[in-house]
Amino acid sequence: DAGVTQSPTHLIKTRGQHVTLRCSPISGHKSVSWYQQVLGQGPQFIFQYYEKEERGRGNFPDRFSARQFPNYSSELNVNALLLGDSALYLCASSLVEGAETQYFGPGTRLLVL
């Protein structure tokens, strides 16, 4: 079975632009979570979606939004990009929510200039 896939793998944007990152979970997984990993730090939780509903949100500004589609894939949107948004964005999926192993994708590396 394919693992978690993310697209694109790399992205370069300029300040003020908008970006959309995409994630396809492992087949059968209904929960998707997004994390931001700034260079040299551990990942930080951004959002969690389960059955197309937002179930958790981390301490990120409203410029960050996400959604989950009927096929359980997900998009992360970031508006009005700042230099500090440069990071590796990781998507993780699990069968259900709570006390479940999360499987991570390879990430999308975003560079904001």
Place this chain on the structure above:
Amino acid sequence: AQSVTQPDIHITVSEGASLELRCNYSYGATPYLFWYVQSPGQGLQLLLKYFSGDTLVQGIKGFEAEFKRSQSSFNLRKPSVHWSDAAEYFCAVEAAGNKLTFGGGTRVLVKP
């Protein structure tokens, strides 16, 4: 709020030597604990997890971890390190739902 501390930012170990990575957590309830490994430019791979039961947990690649509630610790160990173990290691605790809180990571360098 939950938190995870990995006191060692870098560890250098000789190939064949043993390795222990420290992890301390702060969480009010019974924690679900994880260790992930990240190779350069890669995503996170799960090494092992603790949900309940036996406090000594076996994982992949010869790793094990021991949950000590009294010390709020979940240290990762490997008896004999291979050059391919050079990577960054993250300890994490799961809070409500699927929210993982990660430590800052420990970078492991393996000397030949």
